[in-house]
Amino acid sequence: MSQSKDSQLPHRSFAWRVFHFLGSMEFAITMLITLAIASVIGTVLQQNQPYPDYVIKFGPYWFEVFETLGLYDVYSALWFLAILTLLVASTTVCVIRHTPSMLKDMFNLRSNVQHKSLLSMHHHAHWHQPGSLDDNSSIIRERMASLGFRTRITEKGDDRLVSGMRGGMNRLGYILTHVAIIVICVGGLMDSNLPLKIAEWQGRLEIETRDLPLSQIPKESRLAVGQQAFRGSVSIPEGRAASVAYLPMRDGYLVQNLPFTIEVKEFRIEHYPSGQPKSFESDLVIYDPDLEQPLEQTIAVNHPLIHKGYAIYQASFGDGGSELSIDAWPLFAGQAEPTELDIKVFETRQMLWGERELQLEITGFRPFNINPDPTEDDPRNVRNFGPSIQFKLRRETGEALEFENYMYPVERDGRDFFLSGVRGSPSEEFAYLYLPADEDGSIEGFIHFLHALHDDKNVAAVAAEMKDETLVSLQSEEDKVLGNSLQRTLETLMAMFVRGGFDEVRDFIEDSLPEAERETLAPAYLAMLREMLGRIYLNSLNLGPEETIDESQLLFLQDAIDAVGTLPRYGSPVYLSLTDYNHIESTGLQIARSPGKNVVYLGCAFLIAGVFLLFYLPQRRFWAWLSRDGEQVRIDLAGMTNRNPREFDEYFEKILTQLQSPQRNSAAD
Amino acid sequence: MSTHLSTFDSDKTSLTAWGWRLLMALSAIGLIAFYSDILDSYEVVIIILTALGMAWLGQNWSGYRWHTVAVALFSLLAVSIYGSELGRAETSFWLNYLLASQSAFMWMSALFVMATVTYFGGLIFHSEFTEKVASFLTWAATTMGMIGLMVRWRESYLIGADIGHIPVSNLYEVFILFAVVTALLYLFYERRYQTRSLGGFVLLVISAAVAFQLWYTFDRQAHHIEPLVPALQSYWMKIHVPANFIGYGAFAMAAMIAVAYLLVERQTGKASVSRWVQKMPSLSLMDDLMYKTIALGFAFFTLATILGALWAAEAWGGYWSWDPKETWALIVWLNYAAWLHMRMTKGWHGRPMAWWAIVGLFVTLFAFLGVNMFLSGLHSYGTL
Numbered sequence A: 001m002s003q004s005k006d007s008q009l010p011h012r013s014f015a016w017r018v019f020h021f022l023g024s025m026e027f028a029i030t031m032l033i034t035l036a037i038a039s040v041i042g043t044v045l046q047q048n049q050p051y052p053d054y055v056i057k058f059g060p061y062w063f064e065v066f067e068t069l070g071l072y073d074v075y076s077a078l079w080f081l082a083i084l085t086l087l088v089a090s091t092t093v094c095v096i097r098h099t100p101s102m103l104k105d106m107f108n109l110r111s112n113v114q115h116k117s118l119l120s121m122h123h124h125a126h127w128h129q130p131g132s133l134d135d136n137s138s139i140i141r142e143r144m145a146s147l148g149f150r151t152r153i154t155e156k157g158d159d160r161l162v163s164g165m166r167g168g169m170n171r172l173g174y175i176l177t178h179v180a181i182i183v184i185c186v187g188g189l190m191d192s193n194l195p196l197k198i199a200e201w202q203g204r205l206e207i208e209t210r211d212l213p214l215s216q217i218p219k220e221s222r223l224a225v226g227q228q229a230f231r232g233s234v235s236i237p238e239g240r241a242a243s244v245a246y247l248p249m250r251d252g253y254l255v256q257n258l259p260f261t262i263e264v265k266e267f268r269i270e271h272y273p274s275g276q277p278k279s280f281e282s283d284l285v286i287y288d289p290d291l292e293q294p295l296e297q298t299i300a301v302n303h304p305l306i307h308k309g310y311a312i313y314q315a316s317f318g319d320g321g322s323e324l325s326i327d328a329w330p331l332f333a334g335q336a337e338p339t340e341l342d343i344k345v346f347e348t349r350q351m352l353w354g355e356r357e358l359q360l361e362i363t364g365f366r367p368f369n370i371n372p373d374p375t376e377d378d379p380r381n382v383r384n385f386g387p388s389i390q391f392k393l394r395r396e397t398g399e400a401l402e403f404e405n406y407m408y409p410v411e412r413d414g415r416d417f418f419l420s421g422v423r424g425s426p427s428e429e430f431a432y433l434y435l436p437a438d439e440d441g442s443i444e445g446f447i448h449f450l451h452a453l454h455d456d457k458n459v460a461a462v463a464a465e466m467k468d469e470t471l472v473s474l475q476s477e478e479d480k481v482l483g484n485s486l487q488r489t490l491e492t493l494m495a496m497f498v499r500g501g502f503d504e505v506r507d508f509i510e511d512s513l514p515e516a517e518r519e520t521l522a523p524a525y526l527a528m529l530r531e532m533l534g535r536i537y538l539n540s541l542n543l544g545p546e547e548t549i550d551e552s553q554l555l556f557l558q559d560a561i562d563a564v565g566t567l568p569r570y571g572s573p574v575y576l577s578l579t580d581y582n583h584i585e586s587t588g589l590q591i592a593r594s595p596g597k598n599v600v601y602l603g604c605a606f607l608i609a610g611v612f613l614l615f616y617l618p619q620r621r622f623w624a625w626l627s628r629d630g631e632q633v634r635i636d637l638a639g640m641t642n643r644n645p646r647e648f649d650e651y652f653e654k655i656l657t658q659l660q661s662p663q664r665n666s667a668a669d
Numbered sequence B: 001m002s003t004h005l006s007t008f009d010s011d012k013t014s015l016t017a018w019g020w021r022l023l024m025a026l027s028a029i030g031l032i033a034f035y036s037d038i039l040d041s042y043e044v045v046i047i048i049l050t051a052l053g054m055a056w057l058g059q060n061w062s063g064y065r066w067h068t069v070a071v072a073l074f075s076l077l078a079v080s081i082y083g084s085e086l087g088r089a090e091t092s093f094w095l096n097y098l099l100a101s102q103s104a105f106m107w108m109s110a111l112f113v114m115a116t117v118t119y120f121g122g123l124i125f126h127s128e129f130t131e132k133v134a135s136f137l138t139w140a141a142t143t144m145g146m147i148g149l150m151v152r153w154r155e156s157y158l159i160g161a162d163i164g165h166i167p168v169s170n171l172y173e174v175f176i177l178f179a180v181v182t183a184l185l186y187l188f189y190e191r192r193y194q195t196r197s198l199g200g201f202v203l204l205v206i207s208a209a210v211a212f213q214l215w216y217t218f219d220r221q222a223h224h225i226e227p228l229v230p231a232l233q234s235y236w237m238k239i240h241v242p243a244n245f246i247g248y249g250a251f252a253m254a255a256m257i258a259v260a261y262l263l264v265e266r267q268t269g270k271a272s273v274s275r276w277v278q279k280m281p282s283l284s285l286m287d288d289l290m291y292k293t294i295a296l297g298f299a300f301f302t303l304a305t306i307l308g309a310l311w312a313a314e315a316w317g318g319y320w321s322w323d324p325k326e327t328w329a330l331i332v333w334l335n336y337a338a339w340l341h342m343r344m345t346k347g348w349h350g351r352p353m354a355w356w357a358i359v360g361l362f363v364t365l366f367a368f369l370g371v372n373m374f375l376s377g378l379h380s381y382g383t384l
Ligand code: HEM
Pocket: A022, A023, A024, A025, A026, A028, A032, A087, A090, A091, A092, A094, A095, A098, A174, A177, A178, A181, A611, A614, A615, B295, B337, B340, B341, B344
């Protein structure tokens, strides 16, 4: 519509043409589509992840290209904001240009129409009535008014014109809808982090990328209490307090000071019987110098606390440094008693285990683990596996293995095992070590057995015993050479088994035995090894002369041998067993100040009102032209609407009959 | 058509219309009084608004009145058979074969598919009667779906007082909602424009939804009622989700009308026009209807997105987080805003707009399903 005007008037100034280009429908549609397409990017590429993750994903070259394009935080990238700005500019121009005529349209009854133009309208009809012009026009006016029209009578020379309009607010709908877009975007801008970005460009702010304790975070990365918008988070352990929030910024963060202190008394999770979480709640106390007494309130998901325009939300939770008591059971030679450790979650400690120096880093603690029950088919059948700890053991070279140990034994095939998962990197699944629990439900039995296997003297004694018995059975007691070689073989087998499990024994057999003998000797070697393992175990049981080993002990032996066989792949010189804990949780709070929120909400109200007015309140106009025609009055009725022409056919008929109907004539007086 | 439309308006003052409004008012008051101790003020407002909406819909739409009465009676029947024992679902004949939510949904699915076939039958054989049967089947399917939703709502409370919730909380439940809402929208326009020949097309998308839903039920055992995660425990869910589905339903319907439009358009002007095409409504009517449904969808989608923003402000600490689901809602919205503007500029009617409406359905579908399947974000419900 406006385009045609443009082409007729080519000699306009540049500014004028820019203005009209911005306000053109073509440009508006282009911007709507451009914004839609641009928005897709941020949904396909996960936003605001740690930068190293992106490097891994894209490689260093593309990582940098994407970073330059701002793709890791698309929605605050300059080019994205530019598109938004253009859309808002377009809408603004559009509103400025159309509002005057829309406002006029809202109220103007168009009483300046010509008789001719009424007759040429698509909807028109005429009829005759007796009586005077003025009586008739006031009857028609009154009927129109009773049908909800705004009306007016105009004298047109000798004739009269009654004009009526309904739904003028439809035009207000246009204004509201489009003003809403501007208002919402302005509100959004008030709540955006654009001021922070500007401060950063000017060098007043610096994003902190290091993991520092609060007290060491430099001034350039801290924001004073003020009126500005922000959205950050903070994690507070139970019993502790904080008066800052951390704002994530690209690959780092800023610290926002708060005008009050938030103390967390307690964090609670409630569960449904099936184990799914039912509620997350935190008991907070707000200490504010402006408050007469501290403000105590419980927040929960969907139920934030709003204080002084700062909204505090329950967003997440985590461990707040739970206190753990741990027994470190040696899996190396020379020691059978555990080392007791008291340590907190997130603490690290340099430790010497046997000969190996490793750094222990406790990374997590969970008081219960509700997982699918491996013995059931349906994954919805869950079982509580009890408390577990997660930790890392880091070598001096920096590499670390990650472990997950369960406090209580877990039942499998009717026997109890202590479970320890291990993996080399977070992307792998845990591989589990199953250590059999002894009769007392403790790890001790297994450790003692292992210790006995590590004990050279003990192994030598058992080997000697077996050697003697073998020689007796071969009736060559005096064969010293055979005896020595047998003794040595037995000891070596055991040493190899303890060092490298069955794998190493098998490798040894493959490598050292001539192929011809391998077939017959290999089973014999393995049988001897098992026999020796069995004897060592029996010795450790201290059975009386009449007692025999029972079923459960046999199974334990079997499981213990399997466990010892897999230990070499376990990668840790100790087994950490959790003995006691004091669970301390931390609550993750999201803290936000959005001064633009009410502006946005106002815009939203405009938008809803505007859209429904636009679509569902058609603007309808009627004109009745009354003229003398001999003794009678001729009435020409014409009508038009700005939408739903299909329904207007009906509507016109309806209004026509209402205006023509004779029975209410008397009401006119 | 014209006679019908005039009754549409004059009905407003008839005795039935007033009776209906009164019934809705009484139902709302009854509900609020009966549950006064567990309803919070937001829920009271929701009940009142729902009653107003239903009073408006039913005041001159007898089909909807019958539907509502049937849903109410059968749901109450099911609730009373259940008593306080969920186990009755298997032991009671009525529940087992008809009214337990799972059975009701099966009926719904079967009836929708039957209705689709019947509509097309009526179209091909030019049979008014067959088409009327199809309408009836659609009503029956919609009614069964609605009963199923109502009964499922009750069943969730029978599982546990703290587990009970309105059945719009996961993908399984919203698929049924989608089928029911789209069917109701269609039936509304069917009556308004007195044309049943579009039924098969619109029901095609519903049947597709039903097929997906069945696969989802059997393959993933998705029909189990799960308790609500904390983030969904909010009255906002009760209004945000249904508003969204009015939008989705309307967009889906627009796209199916667009399909019909394109098929008919290809045939017009040809020497021999297929038999079924002769029975289709005029191109201009379909064009109009496409516009109307997109406008309706746009209005409700706007409302739903804003409600979502209000909810997000309360649950996540910000009214807009550029979470994938939110962003895709914006994309859908922008797309249809562009569509509406494009239609106002000269020369753009008919075919290109129809194609665009179909593309719009795919965009919508991605926002509805694709986001949950392929993208991760804060919207925790309904991962496949
Ligand atoms: C996000 C941005 C926008 C939204 C959501 C929006 C929304 C709407 C809606 C819903 C309608 C009613 C459509 C109909 O009746 O079918 C409309 C009409 C209109 N819009 Fe926009 N609009 C936007 C931007 C713009 C811009 C930038 C322009 C400037 C060219 C514009 C110009 C118009 C005009 C001229 C009308 C016709 C009003 C009438 O005569 O009824 N819109 N808009």
